[in-house]
Amino acid sequence: MNFVNILIQTIFSQNFIFMRFLGLCPFFGLTNDMDSSIGMGGAVTFVTVMASVVSYFVYYFVLIPLGVEYLQTIAFILTIAVFVQLVEIYLKKMIPNLYKVMGIYLPLITTNCMILGVTLLNIQEGYSLLETIFFAFGSSIGFTLAMILMTAIRIRIADSNIPSFFKGAPIVFIAASFIAIAFMGLQGLGG
């Protein structure tokens, strides 16, 4: 079935971080401890799915009838910014506990290129509403998986003896390169 294929592709064979290079800022910036990478993954999943649905309606029911498809970049980034703001206000008022966990990541999400990328790809590929939801969900699960993998590796790197040349950022990129090689082995899965 098509939906299963979309999920497998977005999580493994076309993983957004390792294969498409989207959402790298939090991937390199926030993967120092497990709690924050899982928190970021959760927040991104929520915002990506909701923003994809909203931008689907914005594109097909506002931009196309008005004949201004070329405004999609501006319209989508504003949709995402407004949406993130709404989520922040809602969580602060209604679920303060969850806000405490997710709160600090929310402002960062607006400039996460994965979310704008997913909304633009949905339109480019001409996905239906249901496919859009699956694509958004799968890609954010793939993102969370990558964050968790990277955090697990970085925790070990912190304890090991690395040549001074590679200390800090370089070793993290090289570790990412090896994970990407592993993900390349999954190429072709899901058609």
Next chain:
Amino acid sequence: MKTTTKKLLTKGLIKENPVFVLMLGLCSVLAVSVSVINALGMTLAFTFVTVLSELTISLLRKWIPKSLRIPIFIVVIASFVTILQFLLQAYLPSLNKALGIFIPLIVVNCIIIGRIESFASKKPVLESVLDGLGISLGYGFAIVFIAIIREILGNGTILGYALFGSSFEPALMFILPPGAFLVIGVEIGIINHLSKKRSRKEVAE
């Protein structure tokens, strides 16, 4: 004045390089550095958006209310990106196709928002334009440096010209995603090493 001009233009190259040192805007750098031509095209696109956005924000800086500044920055950047998309579609359709989704994604490039927030929204017009040029120079240096290595090792060519004889077997991995991570990792290592050496020398002197 002359020294500040020079400083604004060159600080992005190594000392405050947005890619190698600050590690911002990595997505487009890693994705587009498959070939030198694409890297140069991306630099051009990035320069266009950065310089014009910094110019506009700097002109408007006295009228932008503080609480609304981020949405205003994003709208200004997104407008220039949309103009850029039209220009590329009209005059350079092949480049537009090669860069694909990474052209609209300039909107969320953290380098531009960062420079606007920390520089253009406070400084006069001329300095902001110079800052935009300097940062674009640093971005271009990083992306072209990565692209040169990836194209030579992964494809055996540079700017499309074959460098080695037909017996050369390129290491395909370097133009695939893992190669991008590997090359930028080693390059950051080299730059860190060199700047550490230099600062040690300065301390010794």
